Amino acid sequence: ILVGLYMQDKLAIAKGETRYQGEVVAAVAATTEAIAEQAISLIEVEYEVLEPVRNLDDALEAKILVHENIAEIKHIEGVFFPQPNSNIASLNKSLKGDLEAGFEEADLVVENEFTLPAVAHVPLETHVAIVQADPYSDRIRIWTSAQSPFALRQLMAFSFGVKESDIEVHIPFVGGGFGGKAGIHLEPLVTLLSRASGGLPVKLRMTREQEFNYLPTRAGMRGRIKTGVKKDGSMVASDIVYDWDSGAYADYGVNVGKTAVYGGLGPYDVDNVSIVSNTIYTNKVFSTAYRGFGHLETLWTVERQMDILSQKLGIDPYEFRMMNMLRPGDTTVTGELMTRSTGCPTDCLSAVVKEIGWTGRKSEEDRQREWKTGKIRGKGFAMIQKAPAMPPNTATAVVMQMSGDGHVKIMIGAIDYGQGALTAIAQIAAQELDLPIEMIEVIKETNTETNPYDWNTVASKYTFMGGNATIQASRKMLEQMKNIAGQVLRCAPEFLTHGDGYIYNVHRPDRRIAYKDMALGYAYPDGNGIGGPLIAHGVCMADG
Template sequence: MNLKIIGTSPDRLDAAAKTTGEALYTADMKFPNMLHMKVLRSPHAHARILGMDVTRAQKAPGVVRVVTGRDVPGPFGEAVRDQYPIARDKVRYAGEPVAVAVAADENTAAAALDLIRVDYEPLPFVLDPWEALNQTSPVIHEGLMEYKTAPFVMREGHNTYQHMKVRKGDAQTALAAADLVVEGEFRWPPNAHTQMETLCAVACYQRDKSLTIYATTQAPFIVQSTIAELLEIPPGRVRVVSPILGGGFGGKSDVTIEALVACVARFVPGRHACLTLTREEMFNGATHGRSAACRYQIGFRKDGRLTAIVGESVMASGGNADYAVNIITGMALAGAGPYRVDNVRLDVYGVYTNAPPIGAFRGYGHPEVHLALESLMDTAAEKLGIAPYTIRDYNLLRAGDANAIGQVMSPHSGNVAECAKLLSEKLSGQQLPQAVPHCRVGRGMAAYMKMPCMPSNAQSGAFIKLNPDGGVTISTGAVDMGQGLHTTLGQIVAERLGLPFSKISFNATVDTLISPYDWQTVASRSTWGAGNAMLLAADDLLRKLREQGAAYFGVSPDDVETAGGEIRAGERSLPWGKFAAGLRGPDGAALTRPVTGEGYFVPQGVVNPDPETGQGNAAPDWTMGCAGAEVSVDMRTGEITVLRLINVIDAGTIINPKNAAEQVSGAMLMSLGAALSETVIFDKKTGCVRNNSLVDYKIPGIEDVPGQVDVYFVETPEESGPYGAKGLGEHGIVGTAPAILNAIYNATGIRFHSLPVSADRLIAGNPAIKGGE
């Protein structure tokens, strides 16, 4: 195929507007007579609400309304109906909303919160995942077994809202027969998404029983259906608008503050009411990610062949579960990594804890299990006297091999072995830098694979509207949160329609009453799903252009050609643009109609995994790759410097290499943050988040960027993807942290089992280095 636009890197369609301040984000929206909300949050991690007195707050000058949990409906939730927009009767984490004040300005609303009296009866709380799993821990949702749930929820009661299993072969017997068994528990603590844009929503409820909400959301259609059900209004009267989004990373998926904002807006009909979370609230009142512990035992033959994986993992999910159910699925189905292994037994539990809820976070369960797997692969390699690359190469999935859930890899599934080979060559291709005095240098690698965790029929939609200049405007229900989706989709459309890229314009916002349906923008699925929908829409547009051309020229559609932006029938032709608004004949009679292409894509043949064994065609595709790191560790101070990060990824055909490399390297940097500095810290006595600022929760800054960050692509075309493309937005995060830990071990001989690895821990972890070299 002779491709002109796929594989090139035109400037992003949204770049200029984002450099001038013209790009409008949710918090930039202003409406006449707009009201502001402030949220009173629980100071207790777990408590019964015995009573509440809001009379003084309600009477304070300028306060329009105070709303409590008793005033609003609930519970709601897509997977487990277990959350209230505002807590009622009980709070389950410090930071949970207990009341909302609405006033003309934020200061007045904030002052009103001080006048609300809440009587709490504090209860014992639990934060640790294993402790929450234990039957003796405090019960967080007494009603768990009665909650309405989606059919794939397999709750066990107490605090366990989900237990997902993978069973293949006879893992216990194979483990007993193994020549070598390596084992360990690995923990990835809660991480904060830390999008630079905090959560914001502006809602207006009208007396005709309709609601409009502008929100920082990756999931406008999920928000629409949830609000419609909560407020008992038809979905067609719930207009959710997702303007330009200032970063998502999963933290703006599913439903966040929108349910609360919509419910409160109903009390001030006819007026727009806005809630913008402060940065502090992003740490105690918004979802976090990760928060998992994985205990793995892996069996090997003497020659390095992987024979069995037995894993027990638990995710501490915070005060409500809802969509976290699907992260448990991700941890289970990807729990054996990119390896061929005949005997697998994995049990993954999702448990409630008294922390802010855990939701989707870039990687969706995959980084957590890869931390265990890829650390233990290195341990096994060392014990068997095999090189880290060699032991991986021996076991990596190849075409014809079945993965842990029984899917047989085809030649188009991705070439992880080639990724590992290239990674190994690149990593060792440069000489290890000379260690400066007191420092030790080392290298590590980690292979990975990730699937999109989504409903088996996750929908994507696309509209392509023809304009009078002969160009087209693309619209999708998927959200561009910074990943460059519109540019990628524009390239796919320009390629298919045979138009120059300059002829593509885009609709920057998603509006649930106008935009085509799209499940939500998560799971690295939009280049693949929305890209496929765009191809279908482009073909629909071309078909309609032929029809309209036939009507105008009085020929059969089969005799009309559309190449080069011209509608041609034999010798006669007109530019596409002439057909945009429709054409008339010499007598004025209409001959053609305006033209819009539409396309909808759903994955084919994807089914739910078997509830007892996890087996089945549960993933439409896997993106595989290999990460590498080179570190220098100062043995006196414990300071760790990442010198190089490398990622080799097989994401099929790369539509836009520049954007793709930025996505992968951005995810790698996020993983570096998780490896070395990021963790949400809870006060052991109160259960409150202690590090609720950007100073105390340290994400990587420019000073932390390694001197060398390289991304390489292996491009095995994915047969189900547009022009052979598939997702890559999350994958840089999966292998990077384990590769850094393996590099630290390689440099120092110290094996860390949890993140982040701070200088303090490095020194404390090894008395031998306290005295320096």
């Protein structure tokens, strides 16, 4: 079974060759852990030790290829670009202006290299999955600790060649993710074990040691940056190469690497730019999403360079950034037109600088004075241009229903793994409906069979998108209640407003109806009724 969406380069169980030391070569399902451990101990594997690709430089030399068949690996064409006879899983570029002419114009050229290591996610709850594969049909039921149930359903259907509607994904409480539980991980292997067991449910829970050895990390990154500036501080050229150590496989790695050519210059207006981003195979644990999806790595490269440049020019780092910042009317390195709706980086930086009380770099006298007190306090700031790698139809939905006692239950497709999604949605609904937050319940478990769709719980998108969907659903529910109340109170809905659990006439607040009296449909004293159960939904799709 091949696993992957962007790059189908990984098997659920290695065949013929392993590409990193923690890769699965055999698996056992048993009725107890003790029996499973005993069975595993009886398996003997003979390895022929091959020379590994240990680092980025070895990988770029391409004397040894991690994947001999890189040109044959299925991938999303036109988005990712594997380089034949190399270890480059994808080479992405952004070019703007005339780089050579830009550097000729510069009064000062500074080159630097910055690196960040691979980092494990280390959520409190390790990866765990239970799968039951129906032996008589294509149906697969999954209970798993994952961030994105609908994306997992899509990936599983893709890997096993079945319909999405045949996959049922349950997500209970998740004990942390940080990007490491996005995508697909244990589920294909456990599905194979369930099928091999005649359709019995199979559970696999990673130990902490197995997390480090088998499951993906943040990619290591090397950023090489060359910047040309004029004496007045204006940036005229920037040449950046990002090399990402994606490890043995690159399904999510290539998407992280691709973001670097969108946001890898930071929010700066430079006329002559080249950004090259190489997602590279090595014989290490493979990589995946990690908090920031590659943006924090490019931020480290660009913003460290900005501080060094400002020091060499003798310009305050705040002023240096402000004079080179993108503003409405400018275009980004990829040609996107900046508008007020894009956001205003200058306003963001000005607000931060004001809040922290920035007064410029410390003088040597200031530093010596602090050393004598024994208390040293540093101040700093950095900018980032976040360009999430989301499809144009990125969307989310919520469904809300009112109970007979006036409580509102809300179903979402996103996952709260510690970031507070459930609380945020409850707060937004309570504010829109003007109800105490205790009257709002966001259902905690997500099931793709019953919950509304959400693309992925990633990219810092959910409070904005899920919040707007909740606002829309709340207003639809209020509209339903006003239509019912208008008939009961014999007035047009536009003369009705809401508050404190009631719909009432704006001119006669004493003429009112409680939400709960309409929740299941309004009953007249004479035995007639109107309306029906109050159910509303809201959607939000990324725009622009």
